Amino acid sequence: MMRSGIGETFKHLVLLIGVVIVIAPFYMMVSYSLKSPSEIQTNSGGFAGSQQPFVDEYCVKLGNPETACTVRPAVYNYVTAFSKAPLLRYLLNGVVVTVSIFLIQVVVALPCAYALSKLTFYGRDVVFSLVLFCLLIPVHAIALPLYIMLSKVGLINSYAALIVPWTISVFGIFLMRQFFLTVPDELIDAARMDGMSEFSIVWRVMLPTAVPALLAFAIFSVVAHWNDYFWPRVVITGNQDLFTPPLGLRDFRGDLDGNDYGPMMAIATVIVTPLVVAFLIAQRRFIEGITLTGMK
Amino acid sequence: MATVTLRNIRKSFGTTEVLKGVSLDIADGEFVSLVGPSGCGKSTLLKILAGLEPQNSGDVAIGGRVVNHIRPSRRDLAMVFQSYALYPHLTVEENLMVPLKLRRLNRMERLPGLGHLMPGRRQKMHRIRAVVEETTETLKIGDLLARKPGQLSGGQRQRVAVGRAMVRKPVAFLMDEPLSNLDAALRVHMRAEIAELHRDLATTFVYVTHDQAEALTMSDRIAVMMDGEVLQFASPDEVYHDPADLRVAQFIGSPKMNTLPGALGSGGAVSTVGGYTFARAFDGPPQTVTVGLRPEHLAIAPKAPNGRAIPVTVRHKENLGSDFFIHANVGDTGHTMIVRTEPHTAQSLPLQGAAEIWSVEDRAVVFSSDNRRIYASDELRGIGAADLALAPAGAAQ
Known part of the structure; x- marks a missing residue:
């Protein structure tokens, strides 16, 4: 008992260190978003700060009386975040882009995965090898050709530029194909006997059975494109209305000479929140999806 | 209601020939079993008949019409699968309605949401529900309608699968080892139910199984298949008592x-x-x-009555209650024989003791x-x- 006690303690110690390393940046982000500038600079006030009202000097410089410029730190940070940057517009752009990407990815990936797993045709294995090969191509390697192509068709600075290059997800095809392999052939044969066309089979039989795997894919896809900074930076050149949340954050930092940590961390918190909430809601099904795809 | 004719069907997967020219004539309303060990090609033959797998050569005719290039759904057959293949995301009722909806509703009426607005859909759905209700009554699954397949037992799933095949009133039923996932007691019970269902519907049944007992108990005729060929196609009695081939004789009978x-x-x-x-x-x-x-045509005793007998050593006695199966070694030849005998004879035979076996009526x-x-x-x-x-x-x- 004693030995296992020590062993358990050690294990937990290691895990706790891991947790601290992972949590620390988030902790700081949320904490800074609640504190006043002086508290951030002196590193005082604990997690939430003292919430003592302070005087916004920028507001005073604009000629307002001090009493009108006295604000609470947390309120100040979040109000500044929403007022000085079109944060809602950024969030909306993020939703439009990630949801469009995911939906089109599903529309493309499901029929592909179905064909690659359940239909027999000449050259199927070659096609699948090509799919696997495409998994190895880093996006940064083809960013320039993609940019040139989009610019030639005049799509730079548009939603299309943000969405189109991602609509064919090789990872999605691969993931769904692996999942479809576990669906018994008899189910498809039964659907054919019932009179379904191959397309109906994909949407009416395969899609409902693949919901857990699709959720797993949704998390990967949405997280990747919500957080993507590289590609929007490349194809959105200046038009603020098309900024996605990470671009907006970068823009905000540029505006505020990099010192105003409170509002900046407030923006970061707002950007991260939708993902965290979505994950918490989908958590159970998400883990189901992961284990399901990993098990069989 | 239809005859089913298979003419010289050949099928290869790569270089392995699974079906080597199979021909079968199945009469209207007949219950035919395709029986054979696993890998003999019986399931492939059924899939070819259903249209789920194309044959390399040969003809499939249903009701006298050659259907070689006709899609599975247009052949008007229904199939019950080994794993039942129910749609896991639909309730029992929805599962039963799928084949009817696909046939009776047009494309517009099947659209989700919008379809409900189409004129005439309500009457059609009403008739579909009536058919489903009638079927569930026959199969006694009326209280399961709201459940999903995952919440059903093996036997219940089996019934729903049969129901899904029945609602369409197909010209023939194809069954691919539908009982092999059930436990022994339920299998015997379902055997009787399927035979009864066949009598009630008077439709052609083609039943694939590797269990010779299922084939013997339910069929009008049995096609015994081995290595891609039909060795014998005859009534259960004939296949049992009058086998045309040694492999048939060895496969049929337990x-x-x-x-x-x-x-x-x-x-x-x-x-x-x-x-x-x-x-x-x-x-x-x-x-x-x-x-x-x-085994039942042989007799065993410590001493044969007329002196003409095979001398053996009793090795094992299997007690089935009403009968005994005596396992015996034939001298030093390495051959073993099994003889069915009555309990009182079995008691007179000591284990490892000498005995004699003879053929009753030759x-x-x-x-x-x-x-x-x-x-x-x-x-x-x-x-x-x-x-x-x-x-x-x-x-x-």
């Missing part, structure tokens, strides 16, 4: 038919191990043969070295087996 090496003499006399000679004369030139003896089936049947001179030849048998003497060679 416990297996005893097979012993033997010799056909010049006078038509057949002798086997231990010098045991059959009184009957068989038609055929002198050759080495295999003698098949059913009932033996004899096969040549190429597995074909050699008939006794006074034997009536099976109708289905006639062309496979060695008759008249030596002519088929």
Whole structure:
């Protein structure tokens, strides 16, 4: 008992260190978003700060009386975040882009995965090898050709530029194909006997059975494109209305000479929140999806 | 309601030939079993019949119409699968409605949401519900309608799968080992239910199984398949009592038919191990043969009454209550035999003790070295087996 006690303690110690390393940046982000500038600079006030009202000097410089410029730190940070940057517009752009990407990815990936797993045709294995090969191509390697192509068709600075290059997800095809392999052939044969066309089979039989795997894919896809900074930076050149949340954050930092940590961390918190909430809601099904795809 | 004809069906997967020219004529309303060990091609044959797998050559005709290039759904067949293949995301009722919706509603009416607005849909749905209700009543699954397949037991799923096949009123039912996922007791029960269902519906049934007992109990005719060929296509009685081929004789019957090496003499006399000679004369030139003896056609006793017997050593006694199966070694030849006997005879046989086995009424089936049947001179030849048998003497060679 004693030995296992020590062993358990050690294990937990290691895990706790891991947790601290992972949590620390988030902790700081949320904490800074609640504190006043002086508290951030002196590193005082604990997690939430003292919430003592302070005087916004920028507001005073604009000629307002001090009493009108006295604000609470947390309120100040979040109000500044929403007022000085079109944060809602950024969030909306993020939703439009990630949801469009995911939906089109599903529309493309499901029929592909179905064909690659359940239909027999000449050259199927070659096609699948090509799919696997495409998994190895880093996006940064083809960013320039993609940019040139989009610019030639005049799509730079548009939603299309943000969405189109991602609509064919090789990872999605691969993931769904692996999942479809576990669906018994008899189910498809039964659907054919019932009179379904191959397309109906994909949407009416395969899609409902693949919901857990699709959720797993949704998390990967949405997280990747919500957080993507590289590609929007490349194809959105200046038009603020098309900024996605990470671009907006970068823009905000540029505006505020990099010192105003409170509002900046407030923006970061707002950007991260939708993902965290979505994950918490989908958590159970998400883990189901992961284990399901990993098990069989 | 339709006849089903398979003509010279061939099928290869890569270089392996799974079906080597199979022909079957199935009459309207007949219950036919395709039986054989796994890998004999029976499931492939069923899939070809259903249209789920294309044949390399040969014709499939349903109701006299050749359907080679017609899609599965247009062949008007229904299939029950081994794993039942119910749609896991739909309730029992929705599962039963799928084949009807796909047939009776047009494309517009099937659209989700919008379809509900189409005129005429309500009447159609009403009729579909009526059919589903009628089917669920027949199968006694009315109280399961709201459940999903995952919440059903094996037997219930099986019934729903049969129901999904029934609602369409197909011209023929195809069943691919539908009972093999059930436990033994339920299997026996469902055997009777399916046979009853066949009588009620009076539709053609094609039933694939590897279980010879299922084939014997339910079928009008059995097609015994092995290595991609139909060895015999005949009634259960004929397949059991009058097998055309040694492999048929060994496959059908439980416990297996005893097979012993033997010799056909010049006078038509057949002798086997231990010098045991059959009184009957068989038609055929002198050759080495295999003698098949059913366990219930043999008798065993410490001492045979007329002296003509195979001497054996009792090795094991299997008690089935009403009967005993005696497993015995034939001298030092390495052959074992199984004999069915009554309990009081079995009690008189000590384990490891000597005993004698003889054939009651000389009932033996004899096969040549190429597995074909050699008939006794006074034997009536099976109708289905006639062309496979060695008759008249030596002519088929």
